Amino acid sequence: MHFLLSNMSVVYVLTTPILEDGKNTTMEQIRKRNTWDNDYVCRGLILNDMSDPVFDIDQNIESSKEQ
Template identity: 60%
Template structure:
């Protein structure tokens, strides 16, 4: 048991705190961590119902779900920057927290995709900077396309990059 807690802590330390940017990447890493901890199911499974006729097994399942929800919610909150933690700490369940984050940051992700496309389309290479520096900047922008699951045909990419070169470099 102590060894698994140690493993869990070391895995958690590898996750960068979510600060409001790159939500999609953070979400994937957090989902993987929650899967490793075997608590991710609470994000998609409703709380088991119990009543006065419930069996001991049903009560145990509900108690396990409540405990796992607490752990899941805590890990999501611990994966956030302090300023975001302060905003979201009062959200009751892991599912509600996860959904709130998705609704806010997926929308922002969509607007950042529009910005990325605009950034790429408007990029122009200039004489005053080294070609490699500018090439690396374009590679970074195109890498962000991949991060956001935005695909561009290779021939369009090559043609677009050539169009961004100063006229004397196109030869």
Template identity: 70%
Template sequence: MAAATKHMASNFAKLEKFKGVDFQRWQMKLHFLLSSMSVVYVLTTPMPKDGGDNPIVEQDRKRAKWDKDDYVCRGLILNGMSDSLFDIYQNVETSKELWDTDVLS
């Protein structure tokens, strides 16, 4: 885990904060970072079902992993924004919703 955190910090430090210009360049750089962290899939993969009243271990495990990865992905996207954009979008629920937000595209 420490190696992954160190890897993330070194790559994230190289990413310029999105300030409202050059979105496509920023998005591509961020996409590479999300890929290297193995969390980019949450932008295209729906949240797994929770299993209802009778969840099985595999369903719980998949849901927990997706939730954790979505949290990491959302955090990386938010932290790649300028402070003023972060303040506006910090309460967006999921990475996909944040990624698809009109102001970003």
């Protein structure tokens, strides 16, 4: 799974903490925050590789990091 996520360039989602929105947010922080749209892709790849019984349990988890 790690290999697949690495090839899809989304493995960082599992190890990098998400940046919180703040009042004094810089453009760099906004760009880094926007890369977290790939959490959706990462989560989908993980769910796609699961067996049906495990998928039924994990499909309602909010982020790929929790899976």
